[in-house]
Amino acid sequence: MTDAAQSHYRICPLCEACCGLELRTEGQRITSIRGFEADVLSAGYLCPKAVALKDLHEDPDRLRQPLIRRHGRNSPLEPASWDEAFALIAQRLPAVTAAHGRDALALVLGNPAAHKMGLLLYFARLLRAAGTRNFFSASTLDQMPKQLQSGLMFGHWLSLALPDIERTDYMLVIGANPVASNGSMWTVPDFRGKAKALRARGGKLVVIDPRRSETAEVADAHHFIRPGTDVFLLAAMVNTLFAEGLIRLGPAAPWLAGVDSVRDAVAGFTPEAVAGRCGIAADSIRQLARDLAAAPRACVYGRIGTCTQAYGTLVSWLIDLLNTLTGNLDQPGGVMFAQAPAFAANTVANTAGQPGVGRGVTTGRHHGRVSGAPEVFGELPIVQLAEEIETAGPGQVRALIVIAGNPVLSAPNGPRIAAALDQLEFMVSLDIYCNETARHADVILPGLSPLQESHYDVPFPQFSHRNQARYSAAVFAPPAGQPPEWQNLLRLTAILQGRGATADVLALDDELLADDLRRAGAAQPDAMLQALSAWSGPERLVDLALRNGPYGDKLGDPFGDQPDGMNLAKLAAAPGGIDLGPLQPRLPELLRTPSGRVELAPPLLLADLPRAWADLAAANGQPGQMLIIGRRDTRSNNSWMHNLPTLAKGPERCTLLVHPADAERLGLSDGGLARVSRGAASLQAPVVLSAAMMPGVVSLPHGWGHDLAGSRLGLASLRPGVNLNVLLDDGLIDPLSGNAVLSGVAVQVEAVAAVGA
Numbered sequence: 001m002t003d004a005a006q007s008h009y010r011i012c013p014l015c016e017a018c019c020g021l022e023l024r025t026e027g028q029r030i031t032s033i034r035g036f037e038a039d040v041l042s043a044g045y046l047c048p049k050a051v052a053l054k055d056l057h058e059d060p061d062r063l064r065q066p067l068i069r070r071h072g073r074n075s076p077l078e079p080a081s082w083d084e085a086f087a088l089i090a091q092r093l094p095a096v097t098a099a100h101g102r103d104a105l106a107l108v109l110g111n112p113a114a115h116k117m118g119l120l121l122y123f124a125r126l127l128r129a130a131g132t133r134n135f136f137s138a139s140t141l142d143q144m145p146k147q148l149q150s151g152l153m154f155g156h157w158l159s160l161a162l163p164d165i166e167r168t169d170y171m172l173v174i175g176a177n178p179v180a181s182n183g184s185m186w187t188v189p190d191f192r193g194k195a196k197a198l199r200a201r202g203g204k205l206v207v208i209d210p211r212r213s214e215t216a217e218v219a220d221a222h223h224f225i226r227p228g229t230d231v232f233l234l235a236a237m238v239n240t241l242f243a244e245g246l247i248r249l250g251p252a253a254p255w256l257a258g259v260d261s262v263r264d265a266v267a268g269f270t271p272e273a274v275a276g277r278c279g280i281a282a283d284s285i286r287q288l289a290r291d292l293a294a295a296p297r298a299c300v301y302g303r304i305g306t307c308t309q310a311y312g313t314l315v316s317w318l319i320d321l322l323n324t325l326t327g328n329l330d331q332p333g334g335v336m337f338a339q340a341p342a343f344a345a346n347t348v349a350n351t352a353g354q355p356g357v358g359r360g361v362t363t364g365r366h367h368g369r370v371s372g373a374p375e376v377f378g379e380l381p382i383v384q385l386a387e388e389i390e391t392a393g394p395g396q397v398r399a400l401i402v403i404a405g406n407p408v409l410s411a412p413n414g415p416r417i418a419a420a421l422d423q424l425e426f427m428v429s430l431d432i433y434c435n436e437t438a439r440h441a442d443v444i445l446p447g448l449s450p451l452q453e454s455h456y457d458v459p460f461p462q463f464s465h466r467n468q469a470r471y472s473a474a475v476f477a478p479p480a481g482q483p484p485e486w487q488n489l490l491r492l493t494a495i496l497q498g499r500g501a502t503a504d505v506l507a508l509d510d511e512l513l514a515d516d517l518r519r520a521g522a523a524q525p526d527a528m529l530q531a532l533s534a535w536s537g538p539e540r541l542v543d544l545a546l547r548n549g550p551y552g553d554k555l556g557d558p559f560g561d562q563p564d565g566m567n568l569a570k571l572a573a574a575p576g577g578i579d580l581g582p583l584q585p586r587l588p589e590l591l592r593t594p595s596g597r598v599e600l601a602p603p604l605l606l607a608d609l610p611r612a613w614a615d616l617a618a619a620n621g622q623p624g625q626m627l628i629i630g631r632r633d634t635r636s637n638n639s640w641m642h643n644l645p646t647l648a649k650g651p652e653r654c655t656l657l658v659h660p661a662d663a664e665r666l667g668l669s670d671g672g673l674a675r676v677s678r679g680a681a682s683l684q685a686p687v688v689l690s691a692a693m694m695p696g697v698v699s700l701p702h703g704w705g706h707d708l709a710g711s712r713l714g715l716a717s718l719r720p721g722v723n724l725n726v727l728l729d730d731g732l733i734d735p736l737s738g739n740a741v742l743s744g745v746a747v748q749v750e751a752v753a754a755v756g757a
């Protein structure tokens with residue numbers, strides 16, 4: 001008997017572009033993966049990673065069964081049944097918190113959790129049950145500065161001003177490489193195609209980056225910048241707008257507060273004062289400001305290169321100041337706010353509550369125990385995880401749950417983190433591999449293959465360049481007996497609540513949802529639960545959020561008063577999704593600041609400017625040192641996907657890019673080995689000469705170093721690469737957001753003598 005060919009619509013869960021795919025299958029076999037032409041967001045676009053979903057699904061190293069250490073921390077990780085794995089957790093984990101308090105358990109949430117509705121929605125349940133202050137995530141290796149700045153200016157952490165690329169005339173990209181990364185904190189599939197269209201209609205794309213990146217290659221102009229000096233460049237651009245009378249507030253004017261304070265704050269940052277430090281001529285800085293101001297519709301977009309530096313929050317603020325002071329805030333063709341169809345109530349509070357005013361955001365409700373970093377959006381800096389484990393005293397972290405994260409490779413000073421993990425009394429990892437972090441766990445609980453899960457993008461419609469809603473069902477049924485991850489999180493929740501390993505998690509799910517409804521003050525909670533009964537688990541939460549969202553059929557009070565509105569059943573019946581149109585102006589309704597204004601001059605940020613001013617005169621690095629930056633490659637994804645044959649083939653990707661002039665001075669040759677070191681930390685990487693590098697700057701991608709004993713990534717270990725984060729300093733953060741400094745760190749680079757030479 002042959003299996004019938006079938007076609008499936010499936011949203012790609014691998015990156016923030018969230019492309020819609022069409023998968024063809026015959027029985028359990030995947031026969032093709034393509035972009036789905038009818039997808040309302042991505043219209044057929046896909047990248048090579050999507051095709052690797054087949055390899056991921058079939059990867060023999062992908063875990064299908066829990067692994068546990070039966071005889072304590074020094075015994076080997078061995079396959080176990082689900083019952084045995086949870087019984088071990090129930091036996092060991094509550095004992096730690098019972099003896100040492102709730103903060104003795106830390107939680108780490110990694111990047112892929114943002115792409116899995118079961119993980120993201122149910123993590124909130126686990127965090128509440130854990131009641132610990134020790135919560136860390138990839139956000140402090142990534143976008144925390146952007147969230148803090150957006151929160152301070154607009155009143156909510158997730159109210160991000162997004163470039164309206166399809167209607168703009170001028171786009172400045174700084175510290176982002178969306179041609180390779182496919183965009184971040186901005187869901188915009190096929191950036192390259194959209195950039196091409198922008199230029200074809202006479203618009204201009206300009207890139208500022210220490211490397212002539214793949215995005216710079218498709219731009220009209222590119223400027224090198226010394227890594228870490230964006231704060232100076234952007235402050236000088238804002239200064240120029242004031243100095244040359246180019247300030248234009250536009251239709252947002254009535255809602256803006258603090259323009260004069262901004263003028264005073266940037267007064268000293270003239271183009272001449274910063275040019276030398278940035279490596280950009282003063283005239284060029286002025287011209288960048290003038291071009292931005294002169295374009296009828298313009299936008300500035302900054303991403304990870306501007307966040308992972310010592311002034312990440314200031315830089316993110318200056319970017320939105322440029323957008324605002326040129327009249328482009330909340331305007332078509334400028335930067336605009338999405339209106340997400342779901343999670344308005346809990347994750348996207350800018351459509352919930354009273355429009356136009358709110359509590360705003362604060363930081364520092366508690367502090368890290370050792371270095372005293374303020375909590376930001378409920379999180380402590382992930383670079384401080386190790387010290388919280390190492391340092392004895394009340395509140396010491398003694399147990400850890402890591403969910404879809406790999407800090408041993410992803411965070412600065414991985415070796416220190418690895419050593420700290422070995423000091424824990426108990427550790428659980430939820431992962432699909434035994435990765436470099438999970439190898440330290442007492443229990444690894446595997447997730448399903450993405451193709452065995454249904455999908456709704458929980459956070460990304462909030463960052464989408466167009467309003468839209470999409471849902472896709474699972475392609476394959478999960479294997480019998482393997483629970484979906486939301487159930488694993490609920491079982492951990494039950495264990496932390498003292499209900500043991502065998503609690504009825506479906507009953508707990510009902511109970512927690514009913515609690516949510518009561519807490520939200522629902523007048524008719526029972527009727528609401530009844531109306532949601534077609535769905536269970538994360539789908540039920542999505543249905544609820546969609547129905548009570550801005551486009552929903554309104555389950556809230558009054559009950560069901562928008563019968564034509566959206567719900568999950570309607571969305572599921574629309575493969576390719578529902579288009580909700582281009583972004584619309586949302587001021588002042590979007591604002592959730594206490595003043596009801598866009599806060600252009602938040603005191604926290606103004607108070608940080610003198611730090612930058614004092615630093616302006618200093619040099620970054622000693623003579624002879626190089627500054628190291630990262631790099632993303634389309635065929636790689638942070639610290640994973642290196643185990644998949646279709647992506648792993650081809651040229652070596654973990655290479656050190658060096659400008660030819662630097663190479664000559666340092667005695668490096670193309671294809672030769674370089675030793676890169678910072679203090680006692682060092683690594684060796686193959687050199688590739690590249691005129692695309694700014695002289696004085698070298699680039700090495702992150703997420704490599706798959707040669708650590710105990711991880712189980714067979715293919716990846718054959719070409720392990722080296723871990724950039726071994727070199728980076730876990731003491732370097734942006735103090736406002738707690739974000740790690742991952743870029744522009746000074747290193748020593750020297751040739752490694754060829755053996756026998």
Ligand SMILES: Nc1nc2c(c(=O)[nH]1)N[C@H]1C(S)=C(S)[C@@H](COP(=O)(O)OP(=O)(O)OC[C@H]3O[C@@H](n4cnc5c(=O)[nH]c(N)nc54)[C@H](O)[C@@H]3O)O[C@H]1N2
Pocket residue numbers: 109110111112116138141142304403404405406407409410411430431432433435446447448450485630631637638639640702703724725728742
């Ligand atoms: N030097 C340097 N370091 C960086 C960066 C940089 O630019 N430079 N970038 C930083 C950024 S932006 C980020 S977001 C972080 C990312 O760093 P992490 O948050 O550590 O995320 P990943 O490296 O993506 O690894 C996540 C793990 O999730 C697992 N996983 C994948 N899918 C699933 C699933 O469905 N369920 C479960 N349970 N697990 C799954 C993978 O197997 C992998 O082990 O790295 C950061 N590190």
Ligand SMILES: Nc1nc2c(c(=O)[nH]1)N[C@H]1C(S)=C(S)[C@@H](COP(=O)(O)OP(=O)(O)OC[C@H]3O[C@@H](n4cnc5c(=O)[nH]c(N)nc54)[C@H](O)[C@@H]3O)O[C@H]1N2
Pocket residue numbers: 015016111142174175176177178180181182183184208209210211213225226227228229230303304305306309629630631632633634635636637638743744
């Ligand atoms: N293929 C692929 N796609 C990915 C990922 C991946 O690992 N691989 N990771 C995903 C994740 S988690 C994220 S957060 C996004 C990130 O998405 P992007 O922000 O687009 O990340 P990058 O491609 O690293 O681009 C950052 C750029 O900043 C530049 N840069 C470095 N330092 C500085 C500096 O000091 N100043 C300025 N102006 N520029 C600087 C770098 O040279 C680089 O070109 O990508 C996502 N998409």
Ligand code: SF4
Pocket residue numbers: 012013014015016017018019045046047048049050182189
């Ligand atoms: S760009 Fe590639 S990895 Fe990202 S969502 Fe689209 S297909 Fe998936």
Ligand SMILES: [Mo]
Pocket residue numbers: 111138142
């Ligand atoms: Mo990220």
